[in-house]
Amino acid sequence: MKSYFQIIFSALLVTSCSVQKKQTQEQPVSTTKPIENNSQFFSTIEKKSTFDAVKINSKIDARTGSFIPTLDAVIYVENGQKVWMNLTAVILQAARGVATPEGIKGYYKLDKTYIDSDFGYLNKLLNVNFIDYNALQNLLLGKTFIPVSEKNYNLTPDISGFILKSKETQKITENGKTTEYNIKLGYDQDLNLNHVLLTNPANNNQLEITYSNRIILNNESFPKNVKIIIKANKTDEILIENTKFDFSRMETTYSVPANYTKTEIK
Template sequence: MQKYILIIVSALLVTSCKVQKNQATTPISTTKPISNNASFFSAIDKRSSFDAVKINSKIDAKTGSFIPTLDAVIYIENGQKVWMNLTAVILQAARGMATPEGIKGYYKLDKTYIDSDFGYLNKLLNVNFIDYSALQNLLLGKTFIPVSENDYTLTQNISGFNLTSKQNQKITENGKTTEYKISLDYDADFNLSHVLLSNPANNDQLEITYSNREILNNESFPKSVKIIIKTKKTDEILLENTKFDFSRMETTYSVPANYKKTEIK
């Protein structure tokens, strides 16, 4: 069950839909900070304006156990919910949903389900700061970590921009403080392309790469999303988004009465 829930929540974290041409820019310096950076921070803080999007995806996962390629339908209502249905071959395998209140999901083959706040998702991803807003931004290839001019150094390079924490960032959630070393890469159009969070206390990492962007409805979305979770072992999940539809759809979700609730150990 846990390996499929990991796929569900990871896919909930990183689904997007938009592609854009990379524009060549003249690099300034990879070491000298950019002082006039107001336009950069304004651009990366811009919110999504779409109402809803339905995404058809292919998901491949490497978790140490065999998992077939999964077909997924991922539906996002801006600011309200993320709904996902997974199919293996022709059989429904799992379904999940996230709202500002928390996350839900069930795995059909062993008749188990989850119903939790975002602590469950944070534990799976080995972080402590994911809420619904951060989740949706992650889904859309947007900055999902609070950043400020005072705490980060901005530099420009041939690929675009890099934002690096000046010192370890302390994030407190439920009375627990965790430190992260953070590096964020953006392309020349201010689109997030790579995220690396490292925990200096144990060397755990969360790495996300967004690529092959497209422009849809005047907004940029990555068609390819790769998530790597490094702890004592390494899990990799790759999403390839193949089709996008910006109309609303019905998103049914109900857990059968004979399913058993499961917890992450």
């Protein structure tokens, strides 16, 4: 059952960030020398998305060590308010979940179980400690979801765009828990986030996310492919292919069916 809920809430990590005019490089660039006067870079990557709502049709493949069929998903993001998701396996509904600033909820139809939790559950699945709703939505939108600053990070150009790397191990405290991370973020020439790598030096756990094959719709850049790799005692992979985008609002019903059993979060 954990594998399905891991799909529900990890697969919420899917859209992207606003687009800037592409800059060409006429000369080879250094991949080691930090860029000076980079305040414009930071203001751009922190720019919020402006869409009202987006509905995304997706196909999800999970590699968790157990057989899980390819899932059809409808993912609906209402900017700043909710992320709703419905999963179907072989035309039958498998699971449904919703995230709001108050927390996350989801039910799994096949074994008639459900969760109702704060974001601690999602943090545990992703092996991090800092995901709240705002961080989740930024991560969903392919935007910078980790606290970054010019003081604590080096920005360098590379052949495909830019690399933002923590100068030293970063300490992030959330709900009284402090965890250290080495952080590396990759951006393309348009300053779209295309790669995230977080490493916990205490145990070598990693969270890696790759966004690719972007498409421009309503002046926003969305990835058609997302790859999530969660490395801990074992490695889980979630591959998401986004096949259709729709910017109209939709009804997002959620209620736990009768006789379902609550799964306690440990």
